[in-house]
Amino acid sequence: MLRASLREISAALKEGQVSPVELCQKCLALVKATKFLNAYITVAEDTALKQAKASEKRYRQGQRLGDLDGIPIAMKDNFSTMGIETTCASNMLKGYIPPYNATVVQKLLDQGAILVGKTNLDEFAMGSGSTDGAFGPVRNPWSYSQQYREKCVRNSSMQNEDCSWLITGGSSGGSAAAVSSFTCFAALGSDTGGSTRNPASLCGVVGLKPTYGVVSRHGLIPLVNSMDVPGILTRCVDDAATILGALGGHDPKDSTTVQDPFHPFHLPSMTDMNNLCIGIPKEYNAPGLSSETLATWSKAAILFEKAGAKVVEVSLPHTCYSIVCYHVLCAAEVASNMARFDGLEYGHRSSADKSTEALYAATRREGFNDVVRGRILSGNYFLLKQNYESYFIKAQKVRRLIASDFAKVFSSGVDVLLTPTTLGPAVPYTEFIKEDNRTRSTQDDLFTQAANMAGLPAINVPSALSERGLPIGLQFIGRAFCELQLLNVAKWFEEHVQFPAIQLQGIMDPVDAVTQEEKSASFP
DSSP states (O other), X not given: OTTOOHHXXXXXXXXXXXXXXXXXXXXXXXXXXXXXXXOEEEEOHHHHXXXXXXXXXXXXXXXXXXXXXXXXXXXXXXXXXXXXXOOTTSGGGTTOOOSSOOHHHHHHHHTTOEEEEEEOOSGGGOOSSSOSSTTOOOOOGGGGOHHHHHHHTTSGGXXXXXXXXXXXXXXXXXXXXXXXXXXXXXXXXXXXXXXXHHXXXXXXXXXXXXXXXXXXXXXXXXXXXXXXXXXXXXXXHHXXXXXXXXXXXXXXXXXXXXXXXXXXXXXXXXXXXXXXXXXXXXXXXXXXXXXXHHHHHHHHHHHHHHTTOEEEEEOOTTHHHHHHHHHHHHXXXXXXXXXXXXXXXXXXXXXXXXXHHHHHHHHHHHHSOHHHHHHHHHHHHHHSTTTTIIIIIHHHHHHHHHHHHHHHHHHTTOOEEEEESSSSSOOBHHHHTTSOHHHHHHHHTTTTHHHHHHTOOEEEEEEEEOTTSOEEEEEEEEOTTOHHHHHHHHHHHHHHHOOOOOOOHHHHHHHHSOOHHHHHTSOO
């Protein structure tokens, strides 16, 4: 039951095969059973059960709100949720309870979705591993999968369980782990430079970053305003389309959202690839790309070619500058956004009271971790009057060139770009933390951040298992506002690769068993 897609579980709820309360109880039980993954910062058990009871009442009265009514979802802990603590995984915001819902949260609640909890992340979404938050790192569910354990548990370097567990990618690692471990049917993350697609790839789920402006950012605590996009994590492409349909459209509270009406859509099953042109950017065959990921990428291109699509090599010549450009712009906007955390209005406040400046300094020293403070310092350096032209303005010019590269490729007749999502599969935590946060982000966001700078839609689709039994994802990048075409291509690919589901029987089986008490909660 918990392995079902959104469409399947929605049909089961509608037909009375399961009740919203029963479904919510199962998800909450699995959240508790997988607590060791550290996917959630806050489990909203009381709120979720209250919402489930309200949903069950609507079903009984024939007043179903839509396809999401009664379905448990999770929310990255940098989206404001009224009455539920929102921390951004930082000591700075411990105890902060927003007085309003982010627009995306409200839209899901308006459709009857049930919020089971707030998921873990890198502090203020600054990272690519979900390892640098104040509440500890997130563990990848595939660390405990049958596929991985069968191939790696005998390896002498994997005998110590504390050393064997794998990272989820970041910064939306908690949301990816929540979906991958079946504790919810969909989750929202945020995507600034790949923070939805990166963990989706490492956790074997679908991760969609819509076109900038399609989904409202109101209530998303900002990292980089000009690149932040609410991201969607699901188990299949159809589910991502369903959630996008619920979230898309103009929001009067966010002036960057599109003015044109956004219409939800269902994805048809594509059979004809003859009119499709797939671009393979040669610059994405980068140093450090694992041989397994390269082989998966090549096989995917051949798959499309055999189906009748035209597969062509293309060039995005400014790709080599994109990661440096991204980090300059990211740090500059971080410095601006983090200035609001001063200990006066909300969040942590230091006891230092010698002067206003001392209060600011002590509050930020106590509330922010080294990663956040480092980016603030870098950003302020780039924005100094004597450095502004050399760093910030130059980076903006390079950003325009990167966007122009994509525009030229798409204007040449290419419909969708096919690239790797990450350099390789998930790595053990002990190996990951050998590098500093900035270096790790530079490596792990290599293939993803350019789409954010160009404002384009992109999606990760699980594609294969590595020799160690770990997910390998591939990324599709589409034209701006062409989500329908992008998702259609991604769905066709998903159907043809038949990525295997994670096997967590030891954890899932006791929770999936329906007790007599739960049966009594079902519809008559």
